[in-house]
Amino acid sequence: MGLSDLDSATRHRQIAATFTDRARGAERWDAPAPVSGWTARDVVRHLVEWFPPFLASGAQVVLPGGPSVDDDPVGAWLTQSDAVQALLDDPDTPQRVLVNRHLGEIPLDQAIDRFYTSDVFMHTWDLARATGQDDRLDAEFCATLLAEMEPIEDVIRSSGQYGPRVPTPDDADVQTRMIAFIGRDPLWKPA
Numbered sequence: 001m002g003l004s005d006l007d008s009a010t011r012h013r014q015i016a017a018t019f020t021d022r023a024r025g026a027e028r029w030d031a032p033a034p035v036s037g038w039t040a041r042d043v044v045r046h047l048v049e050w051f052p053p054f055l056a057s058g059a060q061v062v063l064p065g066g067p068s069v070d071d072d073p074v075g076a077w078l079t080q081s082d083a084v085q086a087l088l089d090d091p092d093t094p095q096r097v098l099v100n101r102h103l104g105e106i107p108l109d110q111a112i113d114r115f116y117t118s119d120v121f122m123h124t125w126d127l128a129r130a131t132g133q134d135d136r137l138d139a140e141f142c143a144t145l146l147a148e149m150e151p152i153e154d155v156i157r158s159s160g161q162y163g164p165r166v167p168t169p170d171d172a173d174v175q176t177r178m179i180a181f182i183g184r185d186p187l188w189k190p191a
Contacts, residue, residue, distance in 0.1 A: 003121075003141035008113040009088035015121045016081045022124055023074045026131040033130035034188040036163075040130040043123050045069040048080045051116050058098040059108050061087065088112060118145055122182055125175075129188060142178040149181060 003011055029041040038046075048069060055061040066072075066079025087093055088109055098111040106114070121141060128135035149156055156162050163183025168176055176186040 003138050004144040008109040008117070009085070011113060012088050012117045012120075013085060015117055015124070016085065019120050019124045019127065020078065020081060022127045022131065022133050023077050025133050026073070026127065028131065029073055031130045031132075032190050034126050034184045038126070038130075040127055041069055041073050043127045043130065044073040044077050047116075047120060047123060048076050051080070051084075051119075054100075054115070055098070055112075058100045058111070059096060061096075061108075063087075084112065084116065121145070122178075125179055125184070130190060132190065137175050137178075139174050143174045146174065146178045146181055153181075 003014060006014070023044060026040055029039065031040045032038070033040055033043050035042070048066075052063045055063060063080060063083045067075040069076045094107055094109045096108040097105045098108050099105050100111075103111075121137065122145070125135050125137055127133075153165075157164070162181075166180035166183065166185050168180045168186065172180070172186070179186045
């Protein structure tokens with residue numbers, strides 16, 4: 001069963017576990033990352049800083065705070081990952097709604113899956129590349145995300161959350177095409 005076939009809770013559990021493995025394997029948190037101006041630590045910082053306010057403002061969900069990313073990036077990540085997993089495992093979560101002025105009303109589990117879990121998946125590549133670890137992503141889920149993002153490319157680019165698409169060869173594999181689509185150079189390596 002592929003990642004696309006899983007329910008939101010199971011998909012998050014698997015994607016977060018891979019990110020956790022890369023976080024635990026990181027040795028140099030100040031190593032440059034593929035996102036211009038970011039370090040490996042900033043990849044974790046991004047995930048633990050943007051999502052809690054998104055949940056709080058849209059669904060009145062307050063995630064527990066953990067250690068700072070500066071002091072303990074792995075601990076900061078684990079605190080948030082565990083809290084999100086507990087939220088997704090709660091049988092009442094699918095009946096809750098996230099309200100956002102740009103998105104309207106979305107069932108909470110679907111909002112987490114669509115905006116956060118997918119972000120964790122994509123940023124796993126950034127963290128792996130920054131720290132010299134295995135950067136392979138699930139090809140089937142790369143294809144699913146790419147197919148969902150391409151039709152709304154103008155909206156995605158206008159959000160400022162994605163850089164310009166990087167050109168790839170016609171025969172590039174789906175992970176390379178997805179990474180390039182979100183504005184990363186698939187050939188990027190730390191200096």
